[in-house]
Amino acid sequence: MNQFLLERGNELVTKIGEHIFxxxxxxxxxxxxxxxxxxxLTRTKRTAAIVIGLTSALQTVPSLALLALxxxxxxxxxxxxxxxxxxxxxxxxxxxxxxxxxxxxSDYKDAAKGMxxxxxQSIFMVELPIAMPxxxxxxxxxxxxVIAWATLASYIGAGGLGDFxxxxxxxxxxxxxxxxxxxxxxxxxxADLLLGLLEKKLTPxxxxxxx
Numbered sequence: 001m002n003q004f005l006l007e008r009g010n011e012l013v014t015k016i017g018e019h020i021f022x023x024x025x026x027x028x029x030x031x032x033x034x035x036x037x038x039x040x041l042t043r044t045k046r047t048a049a050i051v052i053g054l055t056s057a058l059q060t061v062p063s064l065a066l067l068a069l070x071x072x073x074x075x076x077x078x079x080x081x082x083x084x085x086x087x088x089x090x091x092x093x094x095x096x097x098x099x100x101x102x103x104x105x106s107d108y109k110d111a112a113k114g115m116x117x118x119x120x121q122s123i124f125m126v127e128l129p130i131a132m133p134x135x136x137x138x139x140x141x142x143x144x145x146v147i148a149w150a151t152l153a154s155y156i157g158a159g160g161l162g163d164f165x166x167x168x169x170x171x172x173x174x175x176x177x178x179x180x181x182x183x184x185x186x187x188x189x190x191a192d193l194l195l196g197l198l199e200k201k202l203t204p205x206x207x208x209x210x211x
Contacts, residue, residue, distance in 0.1 A: 038097025
């Protein structure tokens with residue numbers, strides 16, 4: 001392993017950077033799509049079951065099959081990989097946002113209305129802060145999923161640590177397999193830890209103390 005780091009250390013850093021880029025962009029886009037939709041679904045509950053059911057169905061599509069479907073539309077490279085990972089990130093974030101907002105006590109909502117808050121103000125100043133632990137749990141789960149699944153992006157030329165893993169499997173080179181799997185594991189654990197710290201920062205102090 002030491003010999004590998006000496007010979008291909010720069011390549012390893014590049015692959016880690018590619019992996020972080022693919023995963024990070026997909027996760028951020030997933031948050032930007034799923035959180036507003038999850039909030040909206042709490043206001044239009046008739047469509048909530050349909051949308052969440054559809055998202056759940058997309059989640060069941062095998063990763064390689066979804067990546068293969070991206071190729072005729074977007075070609076190969078990072079863009080189809082990011083879109084596929086974005087799709088996989090939607091369900092946990094969307095579902096947890098919907099559940100978190102929906103389970104906010106009506107007492108808090110009534111109090112917000114009594115203070116003269118608009119619906120939008122109530123969402124951002126009352127409901128989102130209270131639902132934050134549940135939403136962040138979904139984001140943390142999505143982050144781990146995306147980082148793990150990003151290894152498969154290697155199959156469509158998106159780069160990342162999957163290049164090492166599959167090259168090692170194809171050529172039976174354990175050092176390449178370890179060079180891919182160990183950083184992926186560390187990235188997933190680090191992302192979960194950092195998002196956990198962010199969750200504590202975003203959760204209202206009163207809720208943290210209640211826990």
